[in-house]
Amino acid sequence: MGVKSKIEWTDNTWNPVSGCTKVSDGCRHCYAERMAKRLAGRCGYPAHDPFSVTLHPDKLYAPLHWRKPRRVFVNSMSDLFHDDVPDYFLDEVFGTILACKVFKNEPDHIFQILTKRPERMRRYFTSSSPSDLLQRWAQTMKWVAMVEDPDVLFSELVFSETCHDWDSNGRNSSGSEYKPWGYTNKLFPLPNVWFGVSVENQTTADERIPLLLQTPAAVRFISAEPLLEPVSLRWLAAWDGKASNPQSSMTNEYDGLRKLDWVIAGAETGHNARPMHPDWVRGLxxxxQEAGVPFFFKHWGKKEAGRLLDGRTWDDMPPISAK
Structure with missing residues (x-):
């Protein structure tokens, strides 16, 4: 079984990595750091420095054993794209996610990955071709993911998925030409992964969201928690590649990029939590609502209980088959 989560927008957490370092003001009262101190010397957390970045290879393949489809928050106790997480370990994480997609029919697990380091995320997904990434991920599962036919390796199964433009019935109905690793569109971007960035103010939104939009993804979202000031989102409507963003002076650099698919907002929690003004979350x-983007209000934080905003609960999410 996965670790059930109290986080309102997910079902389970999966932590193949723990530990992190602070990068912006939103990290000041990090809940993961507080939790890691309680776990010092237990559950794989180092006794001397429980919040140091630590790899947990023993947890890599847990989602393969979860039968019931669920939303999975990846690394609630860390940042998967921290510089101290090596590329080879990222390959293993995404190898597991790829195996979950290849072995099961939709709907399947949805992996929700949230980062404050979108520059590393973008670099990882764009410095290699989709076929190279798929081959690397498949190789990590070579002796882990077992295929029904004992003579077929998982990497060979993934290879076969990319040789033709197969339809949903597994037929080459389009008459596509045989091209080894030539048809990656059904597996890349990984359709069972939602990528998001954490933003707490306008500065971090302006820095991180464009990098998220430049990252190949099936679904892109932001988590504005803790929300520390009003934030104007300039990425809720898809631009046509010609006109400048009507809500800002930005012009060509971001034209034609895809829009955000989901917005989460919430206040800070824990000791010394900073308050969130209701108008900030109303603004988001x-x-x-104006752009038709799902909005999820998480909570008011320590200062006020509950999830109601103007008399109702806001828990909209992208459809599972959004992309």
Whole structure:
């Protein structure tokens, strides 16, 4: 079984990595750091420095054993794209996610990955071709993911998925030409992964969201928690590649990029939590409603209980088969 989560927008957490370092003001009262101190010397957390970045290879393949489809928050106790997480370990994480997709029919697990380091995320997914990434991920599962036919390796199964433009019935109905690793569109971007960035203010939104939009992804989202000031989102509507963004002076650099698919907002929790003004979260909600983007309000934080915003609960999410 996975670790059930109290986080309102997910079902389970999966932590193949723990530990992190602070990169911006939103990290000041990090809940993961507080939790890691409680776990010092237990559950794989180092006794002397429990929040140091630590790899947990023994947890890599846990999702392969979860039969019931679920939403999985990847690394609630860390940042998967921290510089101290080597590329080979990222390959293993995404190898597991790829295996979950290849072995099971939709709907399947949805892996929700949230980072404050989108520059590393973008670099990882764009410095190699889709076929190279798929081959690397498949190789990590070579002796882990077992195929029904004992004479077929998992890497060979993934290879076969990319040789023709197969339809949903497994037929080459389009008459596509045989091209080894030539048809990656059904597996890349990974359709069972949602990528998001954490933003707490306008500065981090302006820095991180464009990098997220430049990263290949089936679904892109932001988590504005803790929300520390009003944030104007300039990425809720897809631009046509010609006109400048009507909500800002930005012009050509970001034209034609895809839009955000989901917005989460919430206040800070824990000791010394900083308050969130209701108008800040209303502003995000109103921008989402105008653009037709799902909006999820998580909570008011320590200062006020509950999830109601103007008399209702906002828990909209992208459809599982959004992309």
């Amino acid at each position: 909600r109103d921008q989402c």
